[in-house]
């Protein structure tokens with residue numbers, strides 16, 4: 053059997069597989085954006101986005117990928133004289149440092165080995181050493197390593213020390229618990245193509261009151277396209293965006309957010325957590341080891357170390373030949389791990405499939421394992437949890 057590009061199961065950490073309802077919504081005849089009809093749809097998207105982000109703060113939706121929202125966070129809030137503590141345990145934590153430096157601010161890098169989590173005490177020590185740090189940035193769910201960093205505990209520290217916390221929730225919002233208002237996150241960003249279940253091209257940013265205060269103090273914001281006061285003005289005036297939005301993506305997002313709210317926040321997070329547990333157990337039963345430090349494993353994706361002798365290219369090509377796309381690694385982890393995402397509509401059918409196929413392909417690659425062991429381990433968990 054040869055699987056073509058239109059018949060492939062995406063188990064990559066974004067873009068992910070989307071529901072056909074989202075595609076259908078996107079194929080609607082495009083309506084002009086400066087109309088009451090579009091404004092109603094867009095206004096509903098923002099309201100639903102706030103529910104999914106669990107916030108009462110302002111939320112803006114940009115045309116641009118998740119990085120556009122990261123760019124906006126720094127460009128709007130951080131002045132060149134500011135000190136920013138960038139917490140880094142992978143590619144996306146590192147991206148905050150790169151953006152910080154792009155806008156001329158002083159980046160202080162707190163780095164841990166990729167695969168390890170940032171611990172709260174590391175953050176408090178770093179701040180106590182340099183008390184004039186004003187902002188802390190972090191990636192909640194580090195996609196390059198499948199590590200879930202303890203955002204709630206870190207937020208406690210930044211709040212106690214009166215620092216602003218900027219969080220990348222690109223692969224956690226919509227799939228795992230993120231409570232910016234309760235935890236005390238000042239800026240939270242995400243993107244459309246991960247747990248939110250919409251194609252790529254939209255970035256979202258939540259802006260809390262302390263962040264607005266900082267923005268209010270800026271003499272000049274070094275951006276035209278992602279200047280937040282322009283977005284606030286347009287939205288407050290007429291549920292609008294300052295520039296032409298990606299209208300079909302707005303339709304897609306409207307549908308995917310509707311589906312998320314139909315499922316319910318708790319149910320959705322529980323499902324993601326169950327899928328994560330079954331993937332982890334199944335992969336371990338096949339003889340694979342997780343990259344993530346124990347106790348900090350992501351609930352939306354899993355990173356697995358290749359056993360000796362299994363070639364990255366051969367493995368992923370093999371999976372693709374059998375109809376499943378999984379992701380390789382980034383930076384220095386290339387060739388050493390592969391990543392399986394279980395976001396959005398991924399459920400027991402896909403999990404059992406990916407475990408069965410992993411067993412088959414590992415054996416095709418010469419690794420000796422009981423190729424059905426992953427499926428059996430996952431089935432046991434499903435039997436206990438899905439009655």
Ligand SMILES: Cc1ncc(COP(=O)(O)O)c(C=O)c1O
Pocket residue numbers: 065066117118119120144191193194195196220221222223243
């Ligand atoms: C955690 C995280 N942050 C940021 C990004 C960047 O998002 P985008 O590629 O949509 O710009 C990604 C993309 O994979 C991500 O996983």
